[in-house]
Amino acid sequence: MKEKYIIVRTAGELYGIHISCVENIVKPQNITRMPLVPDYFKGLVNLRGEVLAVMSLRSRLALQGEDDCSKARIAVLKFEDQSRLGLLVDEVIGVSEVEGDEIEDISKDSEFIKGIGKTGTGIFAVLDIDRITDVSTQDAVSEG
Amino acid sequence: MDVSQYLDLFIDETREHIQSLNDNILLLEQEPENMDTINEIFRAAHSLKGMSGTMGYVRMQKLTHDLENVFSEVRSGNMKVSSKLIDIMFRALDAIEAYLQTIVDTSTEGTEDNQDIIDDLNKVLKEGTAQDKEEETQEQATLTAAASSGTGGYEDIPIDEFLRGAIEDAKEDNMTVFGLTVTLDDNCMLKGARAFLVLRALEGVGELMKAVPDVDSIENEEFENSFSLLVVTDQPMEAVKGVVENVSEIKNVRIGQVTADAVKQAKKEEPKPAPAAVKEAPQAQETGSGNNAADNNASAKETETAKDASKDNKAGHKEGGKSQGTRSIRVDIEKLDNLMNMVSELVIAKNGLSTVVGRLKTGSRQINERIEYLENITTNLHEAVMKVRMVPIDSVVSRFPRMIRDLSRKLDKKMELVMTGEDTELDRTVIDELGDPLMHILRNSADHGIESAQVRAELGKPEVGTISLNAYQAGNNVIIEVSDDGGGVNVEKVKSKALSKGLITQEHADTMSDDEAVGLLFMPGFSTADKISDVSGRGVGLDVVKSKIESLGGTVECKSALHKGSTFIITLPLTLAIMQSLLVDIGGEKYAMPLSNIQTIEEIPVDMVKSINSSEVIELRGRVIPLFRLAEILECEKGEESEVLTVIVANKGEKLGAFVVDGLYEQQEIVIKSLGKYVDAGKLIIGATILGDGEVSLILDATVLI
Structure with missing residues (x-):
């Protein structure tokens, strides 16, 4: 059974997001900074008249460097409860089809990586979107 | 027949009737002789019975039926209103509410028979009516007499000068006037529609002169099972009867010729109250002429009015109908939300347009004028949509008088609730969330605020404590004040409590102003009640009220004076979107x-x-x-x-x-x-x-x- 992944690049590495999570891919424009929230929240953008919170994949994975803006895209993730979250990546490479059993399970080693998959161009890390978007454990920032 | 599609309507209307019963029984407790209230109660109970029967909720129907019987006796004057009766009525009402809740949750009425309440109702009925036995026997005699001479059918249609003239005119034109009393099947579902078909069929063979209740009421199903008509026609009696009988779900049709002579005779009997109006006799229903007693009452009233203003037929007509409230329709809240969203989009689009125009260096005066005009329209449109979403706070606060009455009994304190500004309006989304916080504050006032009658007497206060709820609009906000004339907040007690709970330090307590100390009441985990009662103080306190109000974008404050009372001031925004x-x-x-x-x-x-x-x-x-x-x-x-x-x-x-x-x-x-x-x-x-x-x-x- 083949599974489709959106392959993205951030901080020089390739990551795969299962296609069922991604509603849309948009160019980042005018991100409004959001104070008093964890650093990995890049800010808010206007997504066709609705406000979308954008998370930087680089910051979320605690990778070094600044977000590279030239080819940056926001992957709009949509969840079962109709909520949305934007995931800012350095570049979107394309869509890859991978056999389910070709994904190597390494979930025990990393907090946000589910496994490793192979494409024609190389290997990519499959992102655990549920864990990435689980911000309930974020450092509580008290008001004032 | 599948009635599930009516379930939502049933639930809505039942809620309204229960609320109306609650309000009116409370009123009845104050004024046991108020006929208007009694009639209103009877009408609501009667509707409840009919509705639950239609929906197939037999237990609920049984209970409401017995409740209605009691009201029926009260209405006919056979029984006096006692505080015992009021208590049982409230118990029955709570049971009906429980049925409704079960229906909301499970679509079935559950298995609770509430036999004890039914027994009590019947007991009260027996006791109450036994006292007035003599009176009742007399009533019975009148009733029997009335039954023999015609039981609330077309013969009882009040004939005024105008009608009499018309009947005489008809005779001269070789037309006949027939009186009809049409009774629908007991299990007829769409009574209004059937009645409409009957009226239309009759219009095919003749002309409708008079209907009791009036045509609007008939089409709106505001009759029990039967209605009466006067028809002028050139057709024979059998033909007229035939067209009516062709309509399905008709139980029986009584028809007879009405002549001016008969009218004169009827006119003599008029001063007497309409016979069946005195008592809604079950047997009258069975004989198929059970005109709704309420309607008979109305027609009796109409007769008087018609005599006063016999030339002005229309006036008499109007009086006969039920008083009509503001015309309104039910709209699904989702549709309103949708409309609201679109208006929001429009506001955004308008803002975008004015930004673009603002950037134009060559922005002409004409464009600016058009944009200002557009701005006016969107602002007005927004206000109009907001107004549609506004609901009077009445829908939340109307249950409080009953609650305070019950609390008064439970806590054994004398108190009354005075409410003003119930018509103050708030956004629907705010209203829905407001009930619990308000209830908590009121319970708090009743439990902690108002002192016992004995203490009040010692302090020289009126024995009955007063809790007042006052709502009004101030600018873009709505203010709701809940005050009591009770003991007020004991600042020292609050401070020591907060100290013992570790909420504040000794130093803080010493430098604290009284207002600040009162503010401690809103801190999480604070309750000053010495004993935990089931009225308030269940661990959740005013901090929950505060966070709820704040989540609605509002604020809550408390002002208090020792031995004089406390006031809670809630400020809420008119709109949220x-x-x-x-x-x-x-x-x-x-x-x-x-x-x-x-x-x-x-x-x-x-x-x-x-x-x-x-x-x-x-x-x-x-x-x-x-x-x-x-x-x-x-x-x-x-x-x-x-x-x-x-x-x-x-x-x-x-x-x-x-x-x-x-x-x-x-x-x-x-x-x-x-x-x-x-x-x-x-x-x-x-x-x-x-x-x-x-x-x-x-x-x-x-x-x-x-």
């Missing part, structure tokens, strides 16, 4: 601040800022106001320090705060958008909005800092 805001520059970023709590904007020289306890304050017109530098709080990049600070003074209740901003843009109507569930910046940022140029801006409720 769109608001007027002031756009400000903070550290180079654009933020929107709600205009509703901004008092003034001041220019303050830097050297006017003082420091007290290592926090900054300014003195303004004799008041010391804490100063907050928003750029620092919002972690903005540091700008240059200027010599003069631009300060926005905003209030939260009576408290003021001064907020330093770096610049002011304009005032704008903004649409509040949710931030979604992933980002939470605390209470300081209440949402975001999309400005005219498409950029996202955060909405800042700086007053939470105060």
Whole structure:
């Protein structure tokens, strides 16, 4: 059974997001900074008249460097409860089809990586979107 | 027949009837002789019975039937209203409400028979009527007499001068006037539709002269099972009867010729009250002429009016009908939300347009005029839609008099609730959330506020404590005040309690003002009741009330004077979706601040800022106001320090705060958008909005800092 992944690049590495999570891919424009929230929240953008919170994949994975803006895209993730979250990546490479059993399970080693998959161009890390978007454990920032 | 499609309607209407019964029984307790109230109660109970029967809820029908019987006796004067009766009525009402809740939850009425209540109702009925046995026998005699001469059918249609004239005219034209009493099948579902078909069929063979109840009422199903008509026609009796009988679900049709002579005879009997009006006799129903007693009452009334103004037939007609309230329709709240969203989009589009035009260097006067016009329209449209979503707070507070009555019994304290401003309107979404906090405050007043009658007497206060609920609109806010004339807050007791719970330090307690001490009541985990009762003090306290009100964008305060009483003041915004805001520059970023709590904007020289306890304050017109530098709080990049600070003074209740901003843009109507569930910046940022140029801006409720 083949599974489709959106392959993205951030901080020089390739990551795969299962296609069922991604509603849309948009160019980042005018991100409004959001104070008093964890650093990995890049800010808010206007997504066709609705406000979308954008998370930087680089910051979320605690990778070094600044977000590279030239080819940056926001992957709009949509969840079962109709909520949305934007995931800012350095570049979107394309869509890859991978056999389910070709994904190597390494979930025990990393907090946000589910496994490793192979494409024609190389290997990519499959992102655990549920864990990435689980911000309930974020450092509580008290008001004032 | 499948009735599930009527379930929502049934639930809605049953709620209304239960509320109406609650209100009116309370009223009846005050004025046991008030006939209007008794009639209203009877009507509601009767409708409840009919509706639950139609929906197939037999237990509920049985209970409402017995309740109706009791009211019926009260209405006919066979029984007096006693406090015991009122208690049983309330118990029955609670049971009906329980049925309704079960129906809401499971679509079935459950298996509770409430036999004890039914037994009590019947017992009261027996006792009550036995006392007036003699009276009843007399009634019975009249009733029997009436039954023989015609039982509330077409013969009882009041004939005024106008009708008599018409009957005589008809005779001259060789037409006949027939009286008909049409009885529908007991299990007929769409009575109004059937009745309409009957009327239409009759219009095919003749002309309708008179209907009891009137045609509107008939078509609106405002009759029990039968209605009476006078028809003028050139057709024979059998033909007229035939067309009516052709309509399905008709149980029987009684028809007879009406002549001017018969009318004269009938007229003599008129001064007597309509026979069946005195008592809704079950046997009358079975004989198929059981005109709704309420309607008979109405027709009796109509007769009098018609005599007074015999020339003005229309006036008499109007009196006969039920008083009509404001015309209204039911609309699904989702449709309104949808409409509201579209209006919000329109406001955003309009803002975008004016931004674009503002940038045009060659912006002509004409374009600006058109845009101003558009702005007027969108603002008015927004207000109109908001008004549609507004609901009087009556729908929340109307259950409180009953609650206070029950509390009064339970706590064994004498108290009454006085409410004003029930017609004050609030957005539907706010109303839905308001019930619990208000109930909590009222319970709090009843439990902790009002003293026992004995204590009150010692203090020289009136024995009956008063709790008042006062609602009114003030600008863009609605204020709800709940006050009691009870003991007030014992500041020392509050302080020692807070100390023992470790909520404050001894030093803090000593320097604390009385107002601050009263504010401790709203702290989590605080309850001053010495014993935990099931009225209030179940661990959740006023802090829950506070957070609920704040989640609605409102504030709650308490003022108290020892031995004089306490007042809780709740301030709520009129609307949640769109608001007027002031756009400000903070550290180079654009933020929107709600205009509703901004008092003034001041220019303050830097050297006017003082420091007290290592926090900054300014003195303004004799008041010391804490100063907050928003750029620092919002972690903005540091700008240059200027010599003069631009300060926005905003209030939260009576408290003021001064907020330093770096610049002011304009005032704008903004649409509040949710931030979604992933980002939470605390209470300081209440949402975001999309400005005219498409950029996202955060909405800042700086007053939470105060």
